[in-house]
């Protein structure tokens with residue numbers, strides 16, 4: 374399994390000597406090529422699940438496995454390596470740098486990993502092609518529409534030997550048609566590349582769970598708990 378959370382609990386200090394429980398005993402398995410959507414009210418813990426799954430935060434208890442490795446037992450440099458190489462993040466804002474072209478935005482990820490851009494140019498071009506932007510590789514973010522920028526963002530998240538894709542509200546800045554196209558793109562690329570994808574969203578209209586172009590399952594979250602997790606925990 375590419376991503377597995379077993380009985381994960383995460384608390385934060387509440388600023389008053391106490392702790393707030395953001396994730397409460399969450400168990401979830403996402404297989405390669407599977408897309409699980411996670412939804413629930415604001416503050417229920419969705420982003421915290423992504424942060425734990427992506428090794429950005431260590432949980433208080435429980436096990437997180439990425440591509441079969443229990444990442445909680447690793448030291449920080451090893452966790453950082455897995456995060457840089459195996460995990461792609463897509464956040465709601467595209468966070469593109471204003472002075473880099475679409476191609477350069479994607480190459481930057483490899484540059485951060487210490488690789489030479491020339492080595493990765495072919496993969497970056499292939500990713501731009503996969504998101505339908507090969508004719509726009511030299512454009513700056515200011516010359517692209519919101520939907521195109523989000524597609525650059527997705528291509529950037531896929532650069533490298535990815536196993537897991539973690540996506541937080543990718544459609545919130547888009548209208549419904551573009552939002553649906555972005556979700557379809559995430560689903561198609563995750564299946565083609567056998568990525569385990571966990572997609573946080575409020576936008577259930579863009580989802581079409583169970584259809585050919587939709588997520589494989591929808592998991593509801595409330596007060597830190599995954600309500601339907603048995604559906605996908607087999």
Ligand SMILES: Nc1ncnc2c1ncn2[C@@H]1O[C@H](COP(=O)(O)OP(=O)(O)OP(=O)(O)O)[C@@H](O)[C@H]1O
Nearest residue numbers: 385386393394395414415416417418419420421422
């Ligand atoms: N860094 C932090 N320090 C303290 N409490 C936090 C921190 N981050 C999140 N929380 C709290 O943890 C709980 C879960 O927050 P989280 O952001 O994971 O929820 P969410 O479902 O993603 O919300 P939203 O949909 O609004 O983004 C909330 O009560 C929130 O206030």
